Amino acid sequence: MSQLSQLAPQPLWQWFEKICAIPRPSKHEAALSQFIQDWAKSRGLTVIEDATGNLIIRKPATAGMEDRKGVVIQAHMDMVPQANADKVHDFTKDPIEAWVDGDWVKANGTTLGADNGIGMSSALAILESTDIAHGPLEVLLTIDEEAGMTGAFGLQAGVLQGDILINTDSEQEGEIYMGCAGGVDASFTLPLVKQATASNAQAFTLTISGLKGGHSGVNIHLGRGNANKLLARFLFDHADDLGLALSNITGGSLRNAIPREAQATITVAADKADALALAVSDYQAVLRQELAVADADVKFSLSPVALPAEQFDAATQTQLLAVLHACPNGVIRMSDEVVGVTETSLNLGVITTNSDNIVVLCLIRSLIDSGRDNVCSQLAALGKLAKAEVKFSGAYPGWKPDNNSEVMAIVRDTYQDIYHKEPVIMVIHAGLECGLFKEPYPTMDMVSIGPTIRYPHSPDEQVNITTVGQYWELLLAVLKRIPVKA
Incomplete structure (x- = not known):
């Protein structure tokens, strides 16, 4: 997996390499959670583990951006454990064997965990950075998304301080999600x-x-x-x-x-x-x-x-x-x-x-x-x-689209400015956690973006390296454009 840490953007891929080494199937996120908590505390960051097991990590705004609206970058810690019939793999003990195949990162006979490991890696890389501009920042890492959304169900009102939530669990570059199915x-x-x-x-x-x-x-x-x-x-x-x-x-x-x-x-x-x-x-x-x-x-x-x-x-x-x-x-x-x-x-x-x-x-x-x-x-x-x-x-519940979403407009315009083409505004037929977050945080403005991930939830899962770079570039540019809080 040393190949991963050499990919660009390095801060993100270095985190993904660490995450692949720590088993994290649904309902077995404890080891990864403890690793992240220990790391966050060593960096002087505020870290909270709520009663459900979700992590909330706070980082102050960079100089000059203290007056911006607060942003929550959200991902889930768990992954779907699927392996081919001829693959011997214990998802509670064995690391994911990730490898590079051209412009794709794949796993050896198992799910890769790019869903939602790439989003989680981007959030942790931003927390670790010293040169990325952002306003008041929180990272929300939920548990058990894939097997019941336990973490999202358990998130309580009053824990998050942000005004905007960026969910990182989408799986197609060039698409911005502003709604999702319930189930x-x-x-x-x-x-x-x-x-x-x-x-x-x-x-x-x-x-x-x-x-x-x-x-x-x-x-x-x-x-x-x-x-x-x-x-x-x-x-x-x-x-x-x-x-x-x-x-x-x-x-x-x-x-x-x-x-x-x-x-x-x-x-x-x-x-x-x-x-x-x-x-x-x-x-x-x-x-x-x-x-x-x-x-x-x-x-x-x-x-x-x-x-x-x-x-x-x-x-x-x-x-x-x-x-x-x-x-x-x-x-x-x-x-x-x-x-x-x-x-x-x-x-x-x-x-x-x-x-x-x-x-x-x-x-x-x-x-x-x-x-x-x-x-x-x-x-x-x-x-x-x-x-x-x-x-x-x-x-x-599903996540009802809001055509007046400010953050959706920011992401859309930022994407167009960077890539000189219109992104596709979409509703996804999958259970993003945003629908559940809307109950305790009804006024929070939400959007979902991510790189291209093919065949999630199967051993053919793979993530496109180029689109990871594009997603990272978009995310950092959006953070710079978050408006001043009234």
């Missing part, structure tokens, strides 16, 4: 009843793999395959004609990542084994044709395994496959107000088989509350039909 988690829980497996059956593992996955908000409109849905489709279509019996099914690992892999252990009568193999081959051909553009490397494979002692009983299997196959997934509706932006979506993210039940986790996103509520009611109706328990939790 809610949904779970189906089905009781699991088992019965003995027929002794003359044969057992196989069905595996969907090779998919790109990605961020369930940013990438949901790209038509990528959802491993859970693709596996459920095959099982639903062939359970009866081939007499398939499920013994286990798992898929995905995070409700906010499009699942790349899913597996099912099945049993089938010996005289149906050849028909099963043919059906698997035919289905792979269908998927490769359907996903030729969005997910050309999809693979559907069959491998023999030892015969399990038990399998799902008929009622359990019927209910489960009905839920999985009928559950909406992907884009539900595109926005009428913001052209090209998804309004409402659902990601069927995780399937887990436990000893006495099966749990299916979904994430619903929407720019409007009524769109979110409509999908929730559809899932509730599906749960009634399938006799499954459906629960909704962790609802968070």
